[in-house]
Amino acid sequence: MSSRAGDPKAVLDKEPAEFEDPTGWDFTMVSPVWFGGVEGTIGIKGINTAIDSGFDDIIDHLGILAAAGVEGRNGKLGFILEGSLFVQSQVSGNTPGPLLTTAAIEVEQLLAEGALTYRLFESDRGWLELLAGARYSYMSSDLTLTTDAAGVEEVSENLSEEIFDRANTAVKQEVARRLATLIAGLALPADDIPGSRLNLLGNRIFDRNDGFGDPIRDHIDRGLGSGETDIGERFSESGPVRRAVRDYLEAKIEAEVEDARANASGIVAALRAGNRAAAERRLARAEVKLAKAIEQRINDAIPDETIHASKAWVDPFVGFRGRYDLNDQFYVVGRGDIGGFGISSESAWNLYGALGTEINEKTSVEFGYRYYQVDYERGKFLYDVATKGPFIGVKIDF
Numbered sequence: 001m002s003s004r005a006g007d008p009k010a011v012l013d014k015e016p017a018e019f020e021d022p023t024g025w026d027f028t029m030v031s032p033v034w035f036g037g038v039e040g041t042i043g044i045k046g047i048n049t050a051i052d053s054g055f056d057d058i059i060d061h062l063g064i065l066a067a068a069g070v071e072g073r074n075g076k077l078g079f080i081l082e083g084s085l086f087v088q089s090q091v092s093g094n095t096p097g098p099l100l101t102t103a104a105i106e107v108e109q110l111l112a113e114g115a116l117t118y119r120l121f122e123s124d125r126g127w128l129e130l131l132a133g134a135r136y137s138y139m140s141s142d143l144t145l146t147t148d149a150a151g152v153e154e155v156s157e158n159l160s161e162e163i164f165d166r167a168n169t170a171v172k173q174e175v176a177r178r179l180a181t182l183i184a185g186l187a188l189p190a191d192d193i194p195g196s197r198l199n200l201l202g203n204r205i206f207d208r209n210d211g212f213g214d215p216i217r218d219h220i221d222r223g224l225g226s227g228e229t230d231i232g233e234r235f236s237e238s239g240p241v242r243r244a245v246r247d248y249l250e251a252k253i254e255a256e257v258e259d260a261r262a263n264a265s266g267i268v269a270a271l272r273a274g275n276r277a278a279a280e281r282r283l284a285r286a287e288v289k290l291a292k293a294i295e296q297r298i299n300d301a302i303p304d305e306t307i308h309a310s311k312a313w314v315d316p317f318v319g320f321r322g323r324y325d326l327n328d329q330f331y332v333v334g335r336g337d338i339g340g341f342g343i344s345s346e347s348a349w350n351l352y353g354a355l356g357t358e359i360n361e362k363t364s365v366e367f368g369y370r371y372y373q374v375d376y377e378r379g380k381f382l383y384d385v386a387t388k389g390p391f392i393g394v395k396i397d398f
Contacts, residue, residue: 028071032393034085034370042105043382044143044309046221046229049096049103051385078117080131085111085372085387096225098151099302108140108310109387111372115317126324126331135317135339135348137374139383140310147302151223156295159219163212163290167249170205175256183261190271193257202250212245213237220298229380235301244286244293251286255279309381313344315374331356333366345376354393366393 069082115133213236220232262269319337339348354368373386
């Protein structure tokens, strides 16, 4: 006799039904650890320095280098939510210019992304998805500079020589043009030219050359490896340097006028021999004073404290990801997306590939390589850096 429908024993003998989420959603928790190094250029307040450090170089200063997230899918539609990568490390960058001997950079990165996915293709062996979303980036950098004494001396000498050359050229041209007028009103050929008239000549030369600010800015900024700092601008407007340049210019005018008068007349040369020698001594002192003022100001201008800058922005991105099962135990996965598009960062690339193996029905482990590059610049903050290296990740379905 068959069992009745209400027979308790018959109910217990039935196979238990597999539980299914009535919402139709499948969820996966992901937790990768990324053994990444950094390569690129970081700029803070216009001082750009190149960095190239593998994971083995920065491990001693490593904070956290990990990610965690959740993925969900219902039919063809899905989503990704992931907070990926927080790094705190100190790496040495290449010195950006001869004024510096070292540049130590401490970097913090925090990325968080959200994306929607659409399954374009699916078979027994694999699938391919389109994804589109946005990635939040927070970058914080601290730059510590160490001045190179030899580099300061070299830049100072080069700058002094250029100022001397420019001043000499300008003074010779202006004295040749104005000398006849300057001596025309003198009662005697060997009389002193009034200082007020020489000062007027100095003002004309100084103003025409903008205080010689352009070469000053150029030399300082090149010495720091960038044309975007405000140190060169501040330096060119420095009171001590401008006064030293002006003193040199006045001494050069006096010496050039005495030299031109001596060349024009032997009688004047003999009568003013003492004045000519005094002018040459004054010029020599002015050269030394200018060179020392420039060197001292360079040392004062380079910040000896840590320079800090941080930025946060959001980049849209689009891309693809997929999976292919090699056999019952191993599979390969890959993802590639591009973002930025000049909206926030100029560009942002995120690429990875991995070999995965299933530990059990719910858990799998992946071993792969990831490359993430972002090129972001706002004002005097530059972050053009690629973080790259192997990773290991765990995925748990629930």
